[in-house]
Amino acid sequence: MGLLDGKKLLITGVLMDSSIAFHVARIAQNEGAEVVLTSFGRTMRITQTIAKRLPTTPxxxxxxVTDAEHLDTLSDRLKEHIGSLDGVLHSIGFAPLGAFNFLEGTWEDVSTAIHASAYSLKALATATLPMLDRxxxxxxxxxxxxxAWPVYDWxxxxxxxxxxxxxxxxxxLGPLGIRSNLVAAGPLRTTAAKSIPGFATFEDTWGDRAPLGWDVRDPDPAAQACIALLSDWFPATTGEIVHVDGGVHAMGQ
Structure with missing residues (x-):
């Protein structure tokens, strides 16, 4: 019996097989879950191709997540493929290049980053709420x-x-019996990370600072934490941030 037997999950953010979301989908399927992925625009075809590398093509x-029409119709479109949902993975983030310069970043750049990378969590939650149960x-x-990390800025x-x-x-969402938690992963060599100017700064030093060590090429620890939180094993945990970073968050330097 798998940890997610019978669960139905919506997983966003699968772009390449290096994506954390890809490995969440892979492990979820291996643990018995039925998975639906999302993508949009020019990346749809890429996601559809990468999806074929999963144990079962979803x-x-x-x-x-910044398109109101997409959000308004999400539940109805999901019901064409899956009757209900037991879990949602938000693995979405975007900021224009200008947002990576704190003093010079414009409101246009900053508002785009906040819309796509922060407000989208609430937007995705409310869009899927009709399909979520206790x-x-x-x-x-x-x-x-x-x-205030180097290079991360806005x-x-x-x-x-x-x-x-x-x-x-x-x-x-707690009174509805729905949990909301985050996994704070250390730096990983994903497509998203490569788009951040100077992100190698984190990669080069993180392993030295982590008591457990850190492998920027191994997304499985972060993915496994997501799987645990999507399972029934944390029934009384919500509003939490689980750090999967080799222990760097607890160190003074």
Missing amino acids: EVIELD GSSIVGLTFDARF MGVAKAAFESTNRYLARD
């Missing part, structure tokens, strides 16, 4: 926003908003 539906779980991926601010959004979702 459906891929179109979802741009015991369901929403899980998001973050990069610890307690600090994306760091967006992640701080994302983490706050998680707490408010936990407050408002």
